[in-house]
Amino acid sequence: MDHSLLERGLAVISACRHTTGDIWEAHFGAAAIAAYYFVRDNGISGSLAETIEAQAHRMVAGHLKDGQDGSSRRDGASCEMKLQFAEQMIVEALDETIDELQWVGHNVIYAALSLKAMRELGGWGTEAEVGGIADLIRAFKGKIPGRSWIGFTASEVKRLPVEALRAAKPVENGRELSKLVLRELAAFRTIYRAEAHHDLIGHMLTFSHSLALLDELGCKRLFDRGLTPLFKLIAVLRTTRDLAPGDPIRLVSPVDSAPLAPASPSPWLPTEPAYWERDRTQDDWDFGHAFKFPFSFYAHVNSAGGADEAACRNFRLIL
Incomplete structure (x- = not known):
């Protein structure tokens, strides 16, 4: 596969803090990288692979700055950092922020x-470009766990004890x-279309998968430490598994409002061409998801x- 999605994704993540002063533009860079691996790791080929790659390029292009394509130093020039030192910069930054749940991981x-x-x-990347990624990760230090919750405030989520939950479900790798x-995903009787519910469930998948990637990449210590904030998210979601439509809820969110509507299942899966026929350009954020x-x-x-x-079945409800 063409590596340009990886290069452009890294460029957007790296430039995020410098160009916006915030942490969210990097979402689209991460999505471009995710698109590359989704196609490659699931054996997707032919016209479907071309469609997915084209959509990913369309999404990330809107977040590249003038003259930026991420590939300017892929010629082995001396200004590019050695991989070992680049990885070290990012690992050291994550070492400072991984122990708490911050913006759902x-x-x-x-x-x-x-x-x-x-x-x-x-x-x-150059030292400055890799440093941009490290600075972005450090920018999460002290941030809230998330802004939308059912049954909890952000401060209550921060204080949740999860030691017993971790001990009951030891995870080694x-x-x-x-x-x-996947067992947690399967346990929901109803999933609601809300940032406080389907979106949090989606981020349970992405946060946990990112920890699994750290384990795969040899960062076992970070994997182990990251389980505590992940289990805080899981603990909150467990209290919402059996919410029936019409049940009274304590909703804490600047964007969701009661009553919450049950999510509708996607008729197509992302491995099917029809899933990618939908125009997602009108909802840029969900385009990344x-x-x-x-x-x-x-x-x-x-x-x-x-x-x-x-x-x-429940995966279809978060698409």
């Missing part, structure tokens, strides 16, 4: 996808984590050796 998502892409490319997360959620779900399924019918 996006610090880990950005770091893990950047490390995976750089490893695939054999190196990427990425494969075990994939199995656990169209790549990230499938990449993580299918990676968990492949790692776990399959998923049961309930997990697959």
Whole structure:
């Protein structure tokens, strides 16, 4: 496959803090990297692969700055950092932020996808460009766990004790984590179309998958430490598994409002051409999720050796 999606994804992640002063533009760079691996790792080829790649390029192009394509130093020029030192910069930055749940794990998502892409490319970027990624990850320090919750405020989520939950479900590696997360996904009786519900469930998939990637990349210590903030997210979501339509809820969100509407299942899966016929350009943010959620779900399924019918059914509800 063409590596340009990886290069452009890294460029958007790297430039995020400098160009916007915020942490969210990197979402689209991460989505471009996710699109590359979704196609490659699931054996997608032919016209379907071309369609997915074209959509990913269309999405990320809107977030590249003038003259930026991410590939200017892929000629082995001396100004490109050696992979070992580039990885070290990102790992050290993540070491400072991984112990708390911050914006539903996006610090880990950005770091893990950047490390995976750089490893695939054999190196990427100047010291300043890699430093941009490290600065972005450090910018999560002290941030809130997320802004939309059912049954909890952000401060209550921060204080959640999860030691007993971790002890009851010891997780030693990425494969075990994939199995656990798929069981969690399967357990929901109803999923609501809301940032406080379907979106959090989607990020349970992407956050946990990013931890599994860290384990795959040899960052076992970061994997182990990242389980505590992940289990906080899982603990909150467990309290919402059995919410029936019309049940009274405590909704804490600046964007969601009660009553929440049950999510409708996608009639198509991301491995089917019809899924990619929908025009997602009008909802830029969800355009990114169209790549990230499938990449993580299918990676968990492949790692776990399959998923049961309930997990697959509920996956359709977060698409």
